[in-house]
Amino acid sequence: MSMDEQNLDQAAGPNLMSIERKRNHSELFIEESKRLIMECEKASKRMQHNADKRLDQRVRDIRFLKKELEIKLEEIILEIESLIVLSNRVEKALEACQEPLRVTMVCLEERKKRSHREKQHDEVYGELLMEKEGIERTAALLHKLIEQIGEQIRLNRSAKYHIEKDLKEKFEAQGIDDCCALMTRHSLNNHQMASENAALPIMAVTPKEWENISDINLTKAEEQKANTLSLKALVESVLDQTASDMQFQFHATVTAFAVNIREIKDAKNKMEDHLSRIMTECNCQQRNMDELLQAIREKENFLSVAEARLSLRSQRPGKEQCHDPAQAMLLAEVQEHTSQINKMRTAVAQSEEKLRILVSCQVELKENIKIKANSLYIDEVVCTNIRRPVIIQNF
The missing domain is CATH 1.20.1260 (Ferritin)
Structure with a gap:
């Protein structure tokens, strides 16, 4: 529409028919x-x-x-x-x-x-x-x-x-x-929860x-x-x-409990008899070992003399350092003394072992005799007395 036509419409005024229709619709x-x-x-x-x-x-x-x-x-x-x-x-x-x-x-x-x-x-x-x-x-x-x-x-x-x-x-x-x-609806008082919680819960049953x-x-x-x-x-x-x-x-x-007491007493008497004989043998073995040690000390004195002689002869002048019969005898003497000392030391070790065994037997017998006496006390006194006041009651 041109500018001239629009100016003509505006000059003609509003469309009353159209306005009436709009009002009726409203x-x-x-x-x-x-x-x-x-x-x-x-x-x-x-x-x-x-x-x-x-x-x-x-x-x-x-x-x-x-x-x-x-x-x-x-x-x-x-x-x-x-x-x-x-x-x-x-x-x-x-x-x-x-x-x-x-x-x-x-x-x-x-x-x-x-x-x-x-x-x-x-x-x-x-x-x-x-x-x-x-x-x-x-x-x-x-x-x-x-x-x-x-x-x-x-x-x-x-x-x-x-x-x-x-x-x-x-x-x-x-x-x-x-x-x-x-x-x-009058008691809601501006509650907004109604609309928010209107949906069913996820875990609905x-x-x-x-x-x-x-x-x-x-x-x-x-x-x-x-x-x-x-x-x-x-x-x-x-x-x-x-x-x-x-x-x-x-x-x-x-x-x-009473059955075992007599057997303990008999065994205790037998062990006391063996203990007496073992103690006598221990004394004999101790004397034997002392004699061996004394002999070793005497032998070591002879060995010391021979070794001192060899040491002193090693200080001879160079041309005099010959292996003469005296040197050979001294060397043989050292070897012999050393061998005899070793044998006696072996005998001492054996004597110590035998004495140790005897002492072990002695200790064992003493301990067993002590335990026998203690066992007799345990069965006859401790156990019997401690069990006497115990009474098994109904639950």
Whole structure:
């Protein structure tokens, strides 16, 4: 359009027909908007009413499951307390094994102080060993029971934890749903969370899955309650049997101690006789060694003279350094003295070895006699007296 035509249109004034159409369209849009607002408001009230009914039903469902969980929680707490009492009883039974075991170990340790020939597997040793093994088996069994009870307590506490967690979550969910049931558009107070949390959570579950979670927790708690009852019956049976077995073996060991005393006395008398003869032979061997040493000292004096002569003759003038008969005799004398000294030193070493063997026998006999006397004291005094006040009690 040219500039002249535009000037003509502006001079003609606004297009009233066009303006009228635009105004009519605006009025129609306003009417349609009002109808849309009314329909949306009715729909919102209807949906809010339905949501209120669903929320109320949800709260009743939560309250029902909460009641079931609270009952099961009380039951599992009682089972945990009863297991703690039972565990303390088993621990006391385990402590009651310590004194009999200590006495048995003291007897075994005291009897270890005897010589190697004394450390034979006699009847006393066999009974003490069976007694020790029996008490240790009992202690190991009781310790295992304590571990089993501890594990059952752990499982019960795990079930308790999941129930408590489920109850806590349901308490929070009930509070939220109660708030939702009471919430209106007038009570939002500029809350912006509604629009932000409108989307479903990532870990959302179905109503059936939600109900199954609590059912699983209730079932696990019931299973642990049944396991607790079975464990209690087992512990009672073990406590009765172990006390009876320990009493029988303890009395059998006491009977075996008297047999070994006479044998210890006879062996001690024989060793004392051998000790007397060994000491006499030691004195003879010591005198023999002293005589050999004296002979070596005298021989070394002769060797010193011969070596001094050879040393002095080595200072002769060069032309006089000849291997004459005197030089040969001196060299032969040194060799002979050295050979005889070596033989006597060998004899001294042999005499020392024989004396060492005799002294070793003497020491061994003295030690054995001492151990025999100590063994007699151990069996007749120490072990008998230490075992007398020990009483195996029922657990």
